[in-house]
Amino acid sequence: MGFEHLANALTLxxxxxxxxxxxxxxxxxxxxxxxxxxAVAVLVPITFSMAPASALIxxxxxxxxxxxxxxxxxxxxxxxxxxxxIGTTFDGxxxxxxxxxxxxxxxxxxxxxxxxxxxxxxxxxxxxxxxSVALAFGPVEYLWLSIFGLSLIxxxxxxxxxxxxxxxxxxxxLSCVGVAEISADIRLTFGxxxxxxxxxxxxxxxxxxxxxxxxxLVATPERHLKVEQGVRAVRFREAAxxxxxxRLNLLRSSVIGTVIGILPGAGGSxxxxxxxxxxxxxxxxxxxxGDGEPDxxxxxxxxxxxxxxxxxxxxxxxxxxxxxxDAVILGALLxxxxxxxxxxxxxxxxxxxxxxxGLFIATIxxxxxxxxxxxxxxxxxxxxxxxxxxxxxxxxxxxGTFAIRNSxxxxxxxxxxxxxxxxxxxxxxxxxxxxLGLILGPIAEQGFVQAWxxxxxxxxxxxxxxxxxxxxxxxxxTILSLVYPIIQGRRAKRILATQANSND
Amino acid sequence: xxETTAKTGRKDVGTLIIASLFIGLGLITLYDVTTYSDxxxxxxxxxxxxxxxxxxxxxxxxSWLKPNPHNGFGSGDWWRRxxxxxxxxxxxxxxxxxGFLPATAIAxxxxxxxxxxxxxxxxxxxxxxxxxxxxxAGFYSLFRFALGVPLP
Numbered sequence: 091m092g093f094e095h096l097a098n099a100l101t102l103x104x105x106x107x108x109x110x111x112x113x114x115x116x117x118x119x120x121x122x123x124x125x126x127x128x129a130v131a132v133l134v135p136i137t138f139s140m141a142p143a144s145a146l147i148x149x150x151x152x153x154x155x156x157x158x159x160x161x162x163x164x165x166x167x168x169x170x171x172x173x174x175x176i177g178t179t180f181d182g183x184x185x186x187x188x189x190x191x192x193x194x195x196x197x198x199x200x201x202x203x204x205x206x207x208x209x210x211x212x213x214x215x216x217x218x219x220x221x222s223v224a225l226a227f228g229p230v231e232y233l234w235l236s237i238f239g240l241s242l243i244x245x246x247x248x249x250x251x252x253x254x255x256x257x258x259x260x261x262x263x264l265s266c267v268g269v270a271e272i273s274a275d276i277r278l279t280f281g282x283x284x285x286x287x288x289x290x291x292x293x294x295x296x297x298x299x300x301x302x303x304x305x306x307l308v309a310t311p312e313r314h315l316k317v318e319q320g321v322r323a324v325r326f327r328e329a330a331x332x333x334x335x336x337r338l339n340l341l342r343s344s345v346i347g348t349v350i351g352i353l354p355g356a357g358g359s360x361x362x363x364x365x366x367x368x369x370x371x372x373x374x375x376x377x378x379x380g381d382g383e384p385d386x387x388x389x390x391x392x393x394x395x396x397x398x399x400x401x402x403x404x405x406x407x408x409x410x411x412x413x414x415x416d417a418v419i420l421g422a423l424l425x426x427x428x429x430x431x432x433x434x435x436x437x438x439x440x441x442x443x444x445x446x447x448g449l450f451i452a453t454i455x456x457x458x459x460x461x462x463x464x465x466x467x468x469x470x471x472x473x474x475x476x477x478x479x480x481x482x483x484x485x486x487x488x489x490g491t492f493a494i495r496n497s498x499x500x501x502x503x504x505x506x507x508x509x510x511x512x513x514x515x516x517x518x519x520x521x522x523x524x525x526l527g528l529i530l531g532p533i534a535e536q537g538f539v540q541a542w543x544x545x546x547x548x549x550x551x552x553x554x555x556x557x558x559x560x561x562x563x564x565x566x567x568t569i570l571s572l573v574y575p576i577i578q579g580r581r582a583k584r585i586l587a588t589q590a591n592s593n594d
Numbered sequence: 595x596x597e598t599t600a601k602t603g604r605k606d607v608g609t610l611i612i613a614s615l616f617i618g619l620g621l622i623t624l625y626d627v628t629t630y631s632d633x634x635x636x637x638x639x640x641x642x643x644x645x646x647x648x649x650x651x652x653x654x655x656x657s658w659l660k661p662n663p664h665n666g667f668g669s670g671d672w673w674r675r676x677x678x679x680x681x682x683x684x685x686x687x688x689x690x691x692x693g694f695l696p697a698t699a700i701a702x703x704x705x706x707x708x709x710x711x712x713x714x715x716x717x718x719x720x721x722x723x724x725x726x727x728x729x730x731a732g733f734y735s736l737f738r739f740a741l742g743v744p745l746p
Contacts, residue, residue, distance in 0.1 A: 124741075132741050250662075252653050253609075256616055259646035263623060266639045273632035277639060278623060301679075304705070308678050309670025311711035477712075477722055481705030482729050484682060485698055489733055492694075493743040502686045509679050517608040517665045535638040542637075 095440060098143065099447035107140075107148040108452040112459050115155025116162075120467065122169045122296050122483075122490045126156035126358075127414040134422045142426045143441045147448030149422060153415045154206050154398045154452055157358055158460055161198040161391055166191055166471040167483060169300035173292060174358030174397070176525060177366035177390030179299060184382035191472065195464035196329035197384050198391045199457060201340060204333070205392030206453035208344035209351060209399025214446045217403045223352050225408065229544065230554055233537030234564040235353070236530040239360055241568045242367040243523045254523040257514070261527020262534070264289050271532065272539050284499035293491040293504040294528055298521040300487050301508020307480050314476050326461055332384050339369050339385050340392050347393030351400025357413045358394035359529055365393030371574060399449065406430050406442055606661035613650040613657070620647035674708040681705065694745040695734055702726045 137145035160172030165182030268288025343365035350361035369389035411417035545554030623643035681704020
């Protein structure tokens with residue numbers, strides 16, 4: 091690593107590619123149904139004729155821009171543009187509804203840039219040692235990681251934990267529909283051929299988050315978002331101040347995002363939700379997560395953008411893609427004849443370090459472009475009449491869901507799930523636990539079955555599930571995340587009681 | 595005061611029905627797993643089905659003892675909600691026969707009518723129809739030609 095790599099990254103061509111990548115990624119990521127994976131996959135062919143370092147910079151910029159772009163629709167339409175932005179909807183949309191959508195978009199931009207920088211810094215300084223973390227994770231660790239993720243239901247269930255747990259179980263049951271991954275049994279289709287493909291997660295996300303909003307929007311004549319009087323510029327100073335005050339949250343969430351990004355298969359959605367849960371767990375008593383708390387947006391957005399750098403660590407060092415877009419990028423690198431592995435950092439160091447500096451540049455470029463695009467996205471959504479917004483968003487949900495697998499069945503499932511989700515939400519069954527179950531169900535099942543088979547074959551089932559150090563650490567974290575809110579609640583009650591007594 | 599008391603005393607019937615449906619879903623799953631050939635496919639859905647049934651039973655008990663008076667469908671026009679969902683589903687059914695754009699025009703028109711509360715006149719109808727054509731053509735072009743999605 092040296093100055094020449096930075097200079098290579100700063101050539102006019104690479105700068106232009108980084109800028110184009112960030113803008114294209116942000117726009118594609120903001121459209122519900124077009125995920126970061128799709129953004130990267132669609133634009134991969136144009137990199138084949140480029141130098142490997144330039145191709146990597148473009149793909150990395152598209153990826154990082156798309157992850158951030160998902161925040162726009164999450165904040166302004168309550169529909170995560172990418173699965174990574176699920177957690178952004180929890181506080182982003184309430185902020186937009188009360189007239190602070192522009193502030194939420196600016197906060198998301200700062201958090202994304204910060205998270206992206208931390209992820210890239212980890213890639214630059216710690217890639218080879220951190221990649222060993224990915225190798226240390228076996229099936230049973232994934233099982234416990236998914237159970238840790240499911241324990242977040244307790245914090246994601248607004249109001250009623252029991253309903254949250256039932257929703258989580260429903261989500262896991264929905265994840266079983268279709269062909270079983272390990273044994274190829276056809277499950278829960280009840281003879282309906284359109285169900286054999288299973289329930290596509292992104293389509294389900296669009297349905298569960300977007301359709302209920304549309305159903306509510308058409309029912310009453312009220313405006314979709316509150317509009318403040320007077321034209322305001324981007325509230326970047328206010329957002330910067332809020333971000334600075336929550337720097338610890340930003341740092342913690344970025345580290346969580348980087349570490350989860352390293353784990354193959356976990357991805358930005360899991361990282362964002364874990365970081366959100368941690369931010370909520372450590373919140374001050376006056377912070378109301380789920381009602382438009384800026385810290386919720388910051389936690390999710392910094393974590394999901396940190397997975398970009400984190401995901402590149404196993405991709406480049408081990409040749410194991412950390413996240414789905416990394417798999418596409420890995421394919422593009424193989425087409426170009428670049429062999430990933432530890433030697434890439436020695437023999438081909440110029441490519442990889444030029445790329446890492448390029449990733450830094452792309453992340454920095456996300457700040458002005460993100461704020462600028464965010465401003466116009468906010469103004470467009472706020473000023474557009476509801477009469478045209480509803481059918482336009484409805485059209486986007488159909489075309490976006492269809493584009494994932496070119497399947498009309500997916501669109502029908504999306505609409506039905508969305509309508510059912512609306513009914514459930516009216517009776518206190520939130521969408522987030524269902525989505526969490528849907529995402530983590532396959533990871534948990536695969537981990538469980540594989541660990542069971544290995545444990546059974548080695549004659550040590552107990553040791554397999556409870557005897558590995560990383561598993562034990564994750565189990566401890568799971569118990570802590572379940573028990574800590576109860577202890578915290580009791581402590582808060584005790585403090586209040588003490589204060590009341592002293593006042594008397 | 596009387597109204598509040600009545601509201602608090604009301605049973606949360608919607609929650610009870612939903613939780614009962616969840617129990618039914620769990621039981622159907624437990625029946626379905628008996629048809630699987632490999633035991634590896636059975637363990638996870640069975641466990642989840644039991645979890646769903648258990649949680650739903652607890653939801654029923656809790657809702658029976660402590661009903662939430664705020665649960666319910668609330669106010670709003672039902673015909674608009676139905677029109678929106680029905681037009682989107684109709685678009686999906688029409689898609690294989692008519693192609694993507696004519697089919698989604700049904701959904702767009704349905705959404706447009708459902709979302710318009712201010713009443714219609716000739717001018718607004720033309721403006722919104724033209725805006726719809728522009729939006730649909732724009733996104734169709736993006737997905738069909740720029741992103742290469744094989745839209746029917």
